[in-house]
Amino acid sequence: EDQVTQSPEALRLQEGESSSLNCSYTVSGLRGLFWYRQDPGKGPEFLFTLYSAGEEKEKERLKATLTKKESFLHITAPKPEDSATYLCAVEVTGGSYIPTFGRGTSLIVHP
């Protein structure tokens, strides 16, 4: 059974304190791994798609990396506006285009 596990469940940072969120996955074959940001009471907002081990993508203070077993979302010098829940999802090969989501990491950045 395909599984996606995100850690930590919650993370509190001071403004400027860099850290990383983890998404580990167990799938039969990875087609793609997605990162989303979700603000309270809103739908998820697309951040990145990663397709192969070694791939990296960046957007402002965020950088996503991928290995054969996990993905990291690195947050450099976070600001309070980066506070949100970050969701990871995987799409497997040979299946329908339906991603499996992790439970997310709730990030709070204090000023």
Next chain:
Amino acid sequence: GAVVSQHPSRVICKSGTSVKIECRSLDFQATTMFWYRQFPKQSLMLMATSNEGSKATYEQGVEKDKFLINHASLTLSTLTVTSAHPEDSSFYICSALQGADGYTFGSGTRLTVV
């Protein structure tokens, strides 16, 4: 970028009544849309896959007669919660697959059944 518009954003209804939630793809055609339910501090739980012009595919444990899905056009899918009860109160989100950049989500609907 691609936009999926979901309405209403919030709805309060009385127990026993039905509520319709709309999901529209504004600048692209979506032959397939997905409906999710999300509980507080939980992940998105896929309820059903909505296919334009055909019946929806429901996930195991989701009642087809309670959660009616209609995908009558390439830009519109609707979810109707029939005979709603307090336990149906939740956050419902739709999404559509849009190109290589994955899925675009609606803004969600907070349903409260009183």
